[in-house]
Amino acid sequence: xxxxxxxxxxVRAELTREITDIARRQLATDGAGGLSLRxxxxxxxxxxxxxxxxxxxxxxxxxxxxxxxxxxLGESVERADAxxxxxxxxxxxxxxCHAVRDWALAHPHEYALLYGSPVPGYQAPQDTVPARxxxxxxxxxxxxxxxxxxxxxxxxxxxxxxxxxEAEAIRGLMPGVPDEVLWRGLSSWTTLYGWVNFEVFGQxxxxxxxxxxxxxxxxxxxxxxxxLAQ
Amino acid sequence: xxxxxxxxxxVRAELTREITDIARRQLATDGAGGLSLRxxxxxxxxxxxxxxxxxxxxxxxxxxxxxxxxxxLGESVERADAxxxxxxxxxxxxxxCHAVRDWALAHPHEYALLYGSPVPGYQAPQDTVPARxxxxxxxxxxxxxxxxxxxxxxxxxxxxxxxxxEAEAIRGLMPGVPDEVLWRGLSSWTTLYGWVNFEVFGQxxxxxxxxxxxxxxxxxxxxxxxxLAQ
DNA sequence: GATCGTCAAGAGCAGTGCTCTCGTTTTTTT
DNA sequence: AAAAAAACGAGAGCACTGCTCTTGACGATC
Numbered sequence: 001x002x003x004x005x006x007x008x009x010x011v012r013a014e015l016t017r018e019i020t021d022i023a024r025r026q027l028a029t030d031g032a033g034g035l036s037l038r039x040x041x042x043x044x045x046x047x048x049x050x051x052x053x054x055x056x057x058x059x060x061x062x063x064x065x066x067x068x069x070x071x072x073l074g075e076s077v078e079r080a081d082a083x084x085x086x087x088x089x090x091x092x093x094x095x096x097c098h099a100v101r102d103w104a105l106a107h108p109h110e111y112a113l114l115y116g117s118p119v120p121g122y123q124a125p126q127d128t129v130p131a132r133x134x135x136x137x138x139x140x141x142x143x144x145x146x147x148x149x150x151x152x153x154x155x156x157x158x159x160x161x162x163x164x165x166e167a168e169a170i171r172g173l174m175p176g177v178p179d180e181v182l183w184r185g186l187s188s189w190t191t192l193y194g195w196v197n198f199e200v201f202g203q204x205x206x207x208x209x210x211x212x213x214x215x216x217x218x219x220x221x222x223x224x225x226x227x228l229a230q
Numbered sequence: 231x232x233x234x235x236x237x238x239x240x241v242r243a244e245l246t247r248e249i250t251d252i253a254r255r256q257l258a259t260d261g262a263g264g265l266s267l268r269x270x271x272x273x274x275x276x277x278x279x280x281x282x283x284x285x286x287x288x289x290x291x292x293x294x295x296x297x298x299x300x301x302x303l304g305e306s307v308e309r310a311d312a313x314x315x316x317x318x319x320x321x322x323x324x325x326x327c328h329a330v331r332d333w334a335l336a337h338p339h340e341y342a343l344l345y346g347s348p349v350p351g352y353q354a355p356q357d358t359v360p361a362r363x364x365x366x367x368x369x370x371x372x373x374x375x376x377x378x379x380x381x382x383x384x385x386x387x388x389x390x391x392x393x394x395x396e397a398e399a400i401r402g403l404m405p406g407v408p409d410e411v412l413w414r415g416l417s418s419w420t421t422l423y424g425w426v427n428f429e430v431f432g433q434x435x436x437x438x439x440x441x442x443x444x445x446x447x448x449x450x451x452x453x454x455x456x457x458l459a460q
Numbered sequence: 461g462a463t464c465g466t467c468a469a470g471a472g473c474a475g476t477g478c479t480c481t482c483g484t485t486t487t488t489t490t
Numbered sequence: 491a492a493a494a495a496a497a498c499g500a501g502a503g504c505a506c507t508g509c510t511c512t513t514g515a516c517g518a519t520c
Contacts, residue, residue, distance in 0.1 A: 008486065008497075032347075033263070038476065049479080050499050058477065116347025118431060119263065157454065162443050169437050187425075187448045191417060194424020201348060207399050213392050218417045224387065225455050238466075238518075267508065279509080280468050288508060 016054050018044060020064055024110070027065060031109045032119045035062065062119065067131045069110040074134020076103045081138050089146035090228050096138055097192050097219040104196045111200055115193060133173070136189065140173030143185040146228055147177045153227035159183050181227065188222035195219075246284050248274060250294055254340070257295060261339045265292065292343070297361045299340040304364020306333045311368050319376035320458050326368055327422050327449040334426045341430055345423060363403070366419060370403030373415040376458055377407045383457035389413050411457065418452035425449075 022040050037058055041048040055061040080099035084092045104111040113119065114132075146152050159167070159179040167179045174182050195218055198204055199211055208214050223229065252270050267288055271278040285291040310329035314322045334341040344362075376382050389397070389409040397409045404412050425448055428434055429441055438444050453459065 012497090036476070037478090047500050048477085049501080052478075053498060112347035115427070115433075116431070117262075117342035119347075157451075160443065160447055162440065163447060166438050166440055166444055183444070183447055184451060186444075187421060187451045190424040190428060190448065191421040192424070194420040194422070194427065195417075197345070197424065197427055198420060201345070203345075208396050210392065210396050213390065214396055214413070214416075217390055217393060217413055218420065221387075221414060221417045221455065225451065242466095266506085268506080277469050278507095279470075279511090282509075283467065 012054070015044075019051065019054055019061070020068065023061055024065060024068070027109050027113070028107065032062070032113055037061070062113070063128065065110070066113055067128050069107070069114050070128065070131035070134060072107070072110070073100070073103050073114065074131065074138075077135045077138045081142065086145070087149065089142060089149070089151050090223055092142045092145075093139075093223045093226075093228055094216070094219055096142060097215075097222075100135060100192060101196050101199070101215055104200050108200050111196070115197060116201070137173060139189055139192075140185065143181065143226060143228070144174045144177055147174075147181055151228070152181055153229060155180075155184070155227050184226045188226050191222045191225075192219065242284070245274075249281065249284055249291070250298065253291055254295060254298070257339050257343070258337065262292070262343055267291070293358065295340070296343055297358050299337070299344050300358065300361035300364060302337070302340070303330070303333050303344065304361065304368070307365045307368045311372065316375070317379065319372060319379070319381050320453055322372045322375075323369075323453045323456075323458055324446070324449055326372060327445075327452075330365060330422060331426050331429070331445055334430050338430050341426070345427060346431070367403060369419055369422075370415065373411065373456060373458070374404045374407055377404075377411055381458070382411055383459060385410075385414070385457050414456045418456050421452045421455075422449065 019040055022043050023035060026035050026039060035058070037051050037055075038048040040061075041051050051061075055064070077096050077099045080095050081092055084095050086092070104115075143152070157180065159182075163183065164179060167182050170182055170186060171177070174185055177185070195215055199215070204211055249270055252273050253265060256265050256269060265288070267281050267285075268278040270291075271281050281291075285294070307326050307329045310325050311322055314325050316322070334345075373382070387410065389412075393413065394409060397412050400412060400416060401407070404415055407415070425445055429445070434441055
């Protein structure tokens with residue numbers, strides 16, 4: 001049964017992968033708007049209608065690329081964090097931030113697909129969720145680990161009561177953390193992706209030249225906003 | 231001369247305006263990808279080629295919409311700030327942040343055009359610059375005013391030396407402000423737009439319900455990160 | 461009143477996503 | 491092993507897109 005299935009299914013899996021590979025290359029050069037099923041088919045030596053045997057629509061192909069992108073970004077951040085001394089929380093935070101930025105700058109169009117404006121008629125089916133939270137999971141765990149280790153300073157101010165129910169939905173990413181730290185973490189997370197968005201989408205062109213240093217400083221500020229100061 | 235010019239130019243200006251109005255409506259419903267010159271022409275009762283008398287290409291029409299969007303957002307923030315007591319800097323900051331968020335939520339597709347992923351083959355000609363900085367100019371002036379009024383607390387930490395030359399390009403938005411405050415301001419600005427991006431692009435769906443309150447708290451944190459605490 | 465520039469219309473080109481049908485090949489069932 | 495069923499690639503075709511070019515009419519200018 002498995003042998004017979006592999007006969008046809010193997011070449012199918014191979015072709016499916018080849019399609020996504022070519023599509024990813026087109027995406028990298030022309031952006032999401034330039035992704036053309038016909039062009040992919042042309043490059044494969046197939047006729048355009050044959051692609052539809054593998055992806056029922058262009059949006060489905062895009063969705064596959066999006067999931068791949070989330071996984072690639074998430075894995076990149078996970079690996080960067082794993083190489084850190086786990087009890088140096090500030091270093092872990094900075095490393096994770098740089099991992100996000102580096103990946104985004106290396107794959108701007110893919111990043112735009114993940115964190116830019118939703119491209120066509122709003123896809124994002126539910127099966128992207130597990131891949132989508134890999135990167136933020138790492139960031140949340142760093143804050144969570146730092147807190148449980150007592151490495152987070154208590155800062156003045158506290159979270160408003162009305163936000164208490166909202167915090168529960170986010171606590172899954174930062175288990176064991178009190179509300180105020182949780183919201184500070186969310187805010188710094190927002191700073192990270194806000195910066196990367198600005199940089200990838202060209203908002204800093206002709207303004208900041210040494211962007212890596214400015215990013216470094218900004219992420220250090222974000223860390224100290226959480227209470228993760230050295 | 232002025233009379234004769236108005237004769238023909240007036241109907242031209244009127245038609246140009248009608249085109250952008252219809253295009254903006256299409257943009258609001260279908261997003262940037264759904265903007266079609268032919269559909270605009272159809273709705274105007276014209277033939278598609280006639281549109282090209284007014285906009286040489288689809289990208290030029292998009293650019294016009296982008297400039298309009300920057301101006302609408304900028305004007306909205308300017309007006310919100312003007313209605314504040316000018317010496318209540320925290321309130322001005324919060325009001326400006328809410329103005330950005332409110333406008334973005336009311337015009338998500340237009341906002342995506344301004345701060346989302348660049349849509350076609352990278353447009354953004356140079357004539358968008360004056361309109362593009364209207365919103366951030368308001369935010370910068372709030373920080374600048376607060377600083378010159380002595381309403382900004384000095385916080386621990388200082389800006390790295392290597393960033394000193396970079397600061398000059400940004401100081402135009404925050405005149406008279408020392409480097410460290412300037413970078414804190416930039417970081418909080420990043421937090422603001424990072425949040426709005428997340429919210430408009432649906433990253434908070436099924437996670438945060440009371441987003442206004444969470445935003446409010448996050449922006450308060452951003453203000454205190456600058457030193458703009460109450 | 462003749463001239464010249466502006467304009468809308470139409471046809472047409474190259475490209476797109478997608479659907480349908482038609483033989484062929486492979487897999488599954490009998 | 492033969493027959494039925496499913497999967498597949500090729501091709502034609504539909505409706506749509508941005509954009510170009512030509513043609514003829516209208517209005518402003520000298």
